[in-house]
Amino acid sequence: MGQQEVYDFLKKHKGRGYTSKEIANKLRASLGSVTTCLKKLRDSSAIHFEYERGIGPTRKNAYVYTFKR
Secondary structure (H helix, E strand, C coil): CCHHHHHHHHHHCCCCCECHHHHHHHHCCCHHHHHHHHHHHHHCCCEEEEEEEEECCCCEEEEEEEECC
16 A cells, blocks of 8 residues: 555545545555555645544544545
């Protein structure tokens, strides 16, 4: 699992935001590796992220990641 795979996934699905858990499930990768990749992509400003309150079935706060246009 590398940054490019996460970046390509977000680029392919431009119209929607995903949590790190959703990305991990879609890519069939561990949450830890996806989180590490997302952190590096965030630090390089390659992707956009927003803090969302109370999303998902458990209503937990989470970051939502999207492709940066």
